Amino acid sequence: MDVLTKNQRRKAMQHIHSKDTSIEVKLRKALWHKGYRYRKNYKKLPGSPDIAITKYKIAIFCDSEFFHGKDFSERKKKIQNGTHGDYWVNKIDANIERDLRTDKDLASLGWTVLHFWGGEINKNLDECVKTVEEAIFKKKIEGDK
Numbered sequence: 001m002d003v004l005t006k007n008q009r010r011k012a013m014q015h016i017h018s019k020d021t022s023i024e025v026k027l028r029k030a031l032w033h034k035g036y037r038y039r040k041n042y043k044k045l046p047g048s049p050d051i052a053i054t055k056y057k058i059a060i061f062c063d064s065e066f067f068h069g070k071d072f073s074e075r076k077k078k079i080q081n082g083t084h085g086d087y088w089v090n091k092i093d094a095n096i097e098r099d100l101r102t103d104k105d106l107a108s109l110g111w112t113v114l115h116f117w118g119g120e121i122n123k124n125l126d127e128c129v130k131t132v133e134e135a136i137f138k139k140k141i142e143g144d145k
Contacts, residue, residue, distance in 0.1 A: 023118040024050045024062045030129050036136070045111070047102030053132075056139040057111045060132065061099070064118045069096045112139065 019041050028051060031038060042052035042059075049059035063070075069092045079088050103113045112135050116128050 019050075021062065021064070021118075023064070023116075023121045026125060027051065027060070027062055027116065027121050027128060030125055031132060034129060034133070036132070045109070046105035047098075049106075049113075053136070056136050057109075058114065058132065058135050058139065059106050059111045060114045060116070062116055062118065062121060063099075069093075070117055072096065 036053060039052040039054055041048050045052060045059060050062045051060035072092060076089060079085055106113050114135060121128050
């Protein structure tokens, strides 16, 4: 059972954005501060990555835990029993499938794909930046061969 009224839930859902989310902005600012330049929501690539470092062919996605299915196998039953459970289970399943397809498409184009969960960005921003830097370093090494 939902703890919010229908009107409160409607307003809450209306404030969820697909672009420029707080987690995206946080990671982008950290990367910019380190001197890395990127494209936002790069539509020339499959899946329009939240951050695309074109120089090194690195695509970064900042995923929310709910919509992209973190620990979905454990949460599925709870979601199923919630308001509009069938809708959400189908939507999250489709999102997970789409994410996997997008990762394969990007990899086939020679891009390195990184995914970060929202909680990971909020709690361990430095680790996320370090992961991106390691991917850049790896690309630089591959380029020198």
